[in-house]
Amino acid sequence: xxxxxxxxxxxxxxxxxxxxxxxxxxxxxxxxxxxxxxxxxxxxxxxxxxxxxxxxxxxxxxxxxxxxxxxxxxxxxxxxxxxxxxxxxxxxxxxxxxxxxxxxxxxxxxxxxxxxxxxxxxxxxxxxxxxxxxxxxxxxxxxxxxxxxxxxxxxxxxxxxxxxxxxxxxxxxxxxxxxxxxxxxxxxxxxxxxxxxxxxxxxxxxxxxxxxxxxxxxxxxxxxxxxxxxxxxxxxxxxxxxxxxxxxxxxxxx
Numbered sequence: 001x002x003x004x005x006x007x008x009x010x011x012x013x014x015x016x017x018x019x020x021x022x023x024x025x026x027x028x029x030x031x032x033x034x035x036x037x038x039x040x041x042x043x044x045x046x047x048x049x050x051x052x053x054x055x056x057x058x059x060x061x062x063x064x065x066x067x068x069x070x071x072x073x074x075x076x077x078x079x080x081x082x083x084x085x086x087x088x089x090x091x092x093x094x095x096x097x098x099x100x101x102x103x104x105x106x107x108x109x110x111x112x113x114x115x116x117x118x119x120x121x122x123x124x125x126x127x128x129x130x131x132x133x134x135x136x137x138x139x140x141x142x143x144x145x146x147x148x149x150x151x152x153x154x155x156x157x158x159x160x161x162x163x164x165x166x167x168x169x170x171x172x173x174x175x176x177x178x179x180x181x182x183x184x185x186x187x188x189x190x191x192x193x194x195x196x197x198x199x200x201x202x203x204x205x206x207x208x209x210x211x212x213x214x215x216x217x218x219x220x221x222x223x224x225x226x227x228x229x230x231x232x233x234x235x236x237x238x239x240x241x242x243x244x245x246x247x248x249x250x251x252x253x254x
Contacts, residue, residue, distance in 0.1 A: 003105055003188060005169040011241060014108035016116050020123065021100050024148055027088045028096050035093055037067060045072035048144030049086035049131055054078050057140035064142045074142060087127045089146035099148045106159045107152070110229075113162055113238045122232045126154020126224040133220020137200070145214050150221035153196075157225025160189045162238055193222055 031047075033039025045066060052058030053074050060076040090096040111119045130150020135141075164186035172179045200215035 001188065001191065002171045003102075003168045004171060006105060006109075006166055006185070007168075008109045008163055008166040008241075010108045010112050012112060014111045016119050016123075017104060017107040017111050020107070020148075021103060024088055024090070024096065024100060028090055032089065037070070040091075041066040041070045041072070043089055044091065044144045044146050047082060047085040047089055048146040049082045049135070050074055050079070050144050051135040051139055051141040054080075054083075054135055055139040058142055062142045064144070072142075072144060083128055083131050084124070086131065086144075086146050087124075087148055087151055090148070091146060095147060099152055103148065103152050103155065107155050109163060109241070110155050110158045112241055113158075113229075114232045114234050118232045118234075122158070122225075122228060123151050123155065125228060126157070126221045127151030129154065129224030130214075130217040130221030133223075134214045134217035136220075137216035145217065147214065147217075150214070150217040153218045153221030154225030154228070156189055156192070157222040158229035158233075159185060161226055161229050162233065163241075193219070196222070 028034060031039070032043045045064075050058070050064075052062065056078060058074045060074055062074040064072045064074075066072050090099065107123075110122075114122065127148070127150050130153060131145065134145055134150070164184065166185045167182045168185050168188045169180065169182050170188060172181050196215050196218040199213060200219055203212070203215055
């Protein structure tokens with residue numbers, strides 16, 4: 001299920017959302033070498049969040065393979081700044097593009113619902129909640145964690161609370177056919193959350209030791225967004241947003 005459009009129109013230019021997307025792209029190009037093997041491995045190792053470093057569960061020098069003839073070694077100390085830097089790193093072009101698409105689709109409306117400085121704080125806090133959830137799930141892991149998806153999950157959790165009935169158009173592949181389906185936001189987001197929870201449980205049962213999807217970061221970020229959005233929202237902005245209705249497709253309702 002891939003969402004590509006919602007009927008929730010923004011009422012002002014989402015400058016913070018666009019700035020976050022630009023920062024992520026610039027970091028990918030300038031710091032991670034647009035995915036070149038050495039630059040990518042170095043950035044993920046040196047700036048990604050390693051749970052075992054943060055918790056002190058791993059001694060310095062623990063090795064994690066990063067590719068052919070490339071190894072990441074854990075550093076001494078908790079490396080607290082990596083909680084922030086890891087939010088702006090990605091593992092591949094598809095990782096980056098997928099995250100930025102979800103940030104644009106849902107972030108512009110959440111930015112609309114609060115003051116812009118509050119949106120920045122909300123985004124960072126939900127990202128921190130995501131990182132801590134993944135760390136709690138596997139506190140001795142030596143695998144570097146990177147990606148904006150934890151913070152974006154917080155944005156999606158906020159969307160569920162503020163705009164649950166807005167229709168989201170999704171592409172659903174059904175065998176050889178591609179189906180276009182309009183779903184209420186609550187249906188699409190709860191389904192997405194169920195997949196993350198199922199993946200998180202599977203990763204624990206399977207004792208997954210290699211890299212992969214940080215399901216618990218997604219869950220932690222989503223829950224943080226659900227909990228925090230009412231603290232950060234501007235109620236007048238939200239009510240004005242809802243009063244603007246949205247423009248449903250012919251024959252549709254919101």
